[in-house]
Amino acid sequence: MPTWPRIPRWTTLRQSLKMARDPIGNLNRLLAAHGDTVRLYLGGVRDSVVTRDPALAQHILQKSHRRYVKSDLTHGLLRYLGRGLLTNEGADWLRQRRLIQPGFHRQRLAGLTRLMRAVADEWVAELEAQVGPRGSAVLDVHPAATRVAFRVVARSVFGSSLGEEQLQLLSDWLTAIQAFYVGTIRQPYLRPWHWVRGRYDHHDELARRLRQLVLAAVGRHRAATAAAHPGTPAPDDLLQMLLEARYEDTGAAMPENQLLDELNILLVAGHETSANALAWACYLLARHPEAQAQLLAEIERELPLGRAPEFEDLSRLPYALQVVQETMRLYPPAWVLDRVATEADEFQGQAIAPGTLFSIYLYGLHHHPSLWPESEAFRPTRFAPGAAPAPPAFGYLPFGSGPRLCVGNQFALTELQLVLVQLVRRFRLALAEEAAPTLNPLVTLRPGGELPLRFERR
Numbered sequence: 001m002p003t004w005p006r007i008p009r010w011t012t013l014r015q016s017l018k019m020a021r022d023p024i025g026n027l028n029r030l031l032a033a034h035g036d037t038v039r040l041y042l043g044g045v046r047d048s049v050v051t052r053d054p055a056l057a058q059h060i061l062q063k064s065h066r067r068y069v070k071s072d073l074t075h076g077l078l079r080y081l082g083r084g085l086l087t088n089e090g091a092d093w094l095r096q097r098r099l100i101q102p103g104f105h106r107q108r109l110a111g112l113t114r115l116m117r118a119v120a121d122e123w124v125a126e127l128e129a130q131v132g133p134r135g136s137a138v139l140d141v142h143p144a145a146t147r148v149a150f151r152v153v154a155r156s157v158f159g160s161s162l163g164e165e166q167l168q169l170l171s172d173w174l175t176a177i178q179a180f181y182v183g184t185i186r187q188p189y190l191r192p193w194h195w196v197r198g199r200y201d202h203h204d205e206l207a208r209r210l211r212q213l214v215l216a217a218v219g220r221h222r223a224a225t226a227a228a229h230p231g232t233p234a235p236d237d238l239l240q241m242l243l244e245a246r247y248e249d250t251g252a253a254m255p256e257n258q259l260l261d262e263l264n265i266l267l268v269a270g271h272e273t274s275a276n277a278l279a280w281a282c283y284l285l286a287r288h289p290e291a292q293a294q295l296l297a298e299i300e301r302e303l304p305l306g307r308a309p310e311f312e313d314l315s316r317l318p319y320a321l322q323v324v325q326e327t328m329r330l331y332p333p334a335w336v337l338d339r340v341a342t343e344a345d346e347f348q349g350q351a352i353a354p355g356t357l358f359s360i361y362l363y364g365l366h367h368h369p370s371l372w373p374e375s376e377a378f379r380p381t382r383f384a385p386g387a388a389p390a391p392p393a394f395g396y397l398p399f400g401s402g403p404r405l406c407v408g409n410q411f412a413l414t415e416l417q418l419v420l421v422q423l424v425r426r427f428r429l430a431l432a433e434e435a436a437p438t439l440n441p442l443v444t445l446r447p448g449g450e451l452p453l454r455f456e457r458r
């Protein structure tokens with residue numbers, strides 16, 4: 001029976017600072033040295049199995065998913081964000097998923113495309129103003145991408161019920177909460193210190209304010225709909241869909257507390273991930289001018305004379321999609337997924353005890369040298385229909401897999417394709433510095449510091 005190699009506790013304790021500083025570099029080294037699945041102590045204290053084995057990922061996420069739930073690493077977010085789709089489990093999760101999923105169906109996305117495009121155009125105009133009359137400037141692309149991604153999801157959820165200032169507050173508070181939360185996971189031995197310094201209280205307070213802000217936006221949305229002239233079509237946003245949705249079993253609407261939790265979760269799950277994917281896509285296009293030229297040629301062919309893209313156009317822009325897919329291979333925004341076994345299980349003869357914690361290391365899967373030829377090269381056409389070799393099954397999981405697959409995956413792909421198209425037709429992106437950016441894996445995979453790119457008006 002194979003046994004997964006164990007990295008001794010003293011080694012991980014000794015390396016825990018290094019691991020906190022550069023988890024990806026350290027995990028890559030460990031897995032290259034010991035095999036695709038290893039046992040180690042996260043943060044020097046937490047026994048965990050880390051894997052970049054596609055078969056084990058499939059086993060946990062799909063084949064044997066009933067025996068696994070997310071761990072307290074995800075459930076810990078409950079304290080700040082509540083019990084929404086991402087943090088929920090079991091029958092309650094399934095009931096919510098059934099209620100919410102129709103909001104992300106194709107025909108609803110088609111409606112949201114116009115809204116996304118409006119946000120993208122506003123953003124590109126803002127970049128043009130920043131670039132100014134000289135027509136070229138160096139901008140940090142990560143905060144810029146965060147602005148547009150947050151606006152896309154916030155406007156898709158709330159329509160016009162949130163003002164600019166409230167949007168900014170929401171974004172700032174969510175970022176602060178996530179950064180603090182990840183810090184407490186990575187360096188658990190600092191928890192007493194955070195507690196003494198009142199940092200838990202501070203972030204609890206931010207979470208309370210966040211909830212109040214979201215509640216007020218729901219109130220404004222309800223009031224605006226109630227005051228609308230009879231015959232005015234209901235808003236096309238996700239909040240309206242959630243307000244109108246009824247449970248299959250009882251026919252009741254979602255209770256308000258649950259609604260607030262779901263809204264919080266949609267905002268969190270739906271903006272940082274897309275922002276990171278967009279920032280990394282811009283960086284990769286700047287680094288690979290030939291790919292950028294190919295993308296522009298596709299856009300000019302399919303959308304001549306600057307025609308605005310509609311939902312139906314996106315399927316005629318396959319290279320734009322491939323750029324997004326390859327970006328998320330090299331820089332998976334969700335770089336690790338956590339699961340814990342709720343009962344005894346077995347994988348390829350290896351017994352799995354109840355309580356075993358797994359970290360499914362998506363970054364490791366996506367860079368695995370035996371799954372991907374020239375795994376470090378940026379080659380969007382790997383994802384072209386009929387490409388040989390085809391992307392490996394369960395070797396590419398940017399949106400997870402199985403029943404907990406990202407509910408917003410089509411939303412995100414649509415958004416990313418649209419925003420990139422509107423950006424690249426107006427700007428040429430170029431590197432502002434040669435050095436490769438460092439990685440900062442928080443809940444999502446961000447660039448380590450600034451990600452400066454030269455934006456040149458076309």
Ligand code: HEM
Pocket residue numbers: 070085086097153265266269270271273274277328332333334337338397398399400401403404405406407408409411412
């Ligand atoms: C590039 C963008 C995105 C990436 C890479 C991404 C990735 C993921 C992944 C990997 C999961 C599964 C987590 C797990 O199994 O532990 C997930 C779940 C989820 N995502 Fe996304 N996501 C993205 C965009 C979005 C957007 C735009 C939304 C909503 C507007 C969203 C909402 C959610 C929700 C609600 C869940 C929980 C689903 C459930 O468990 O039922 N995501 N996402």
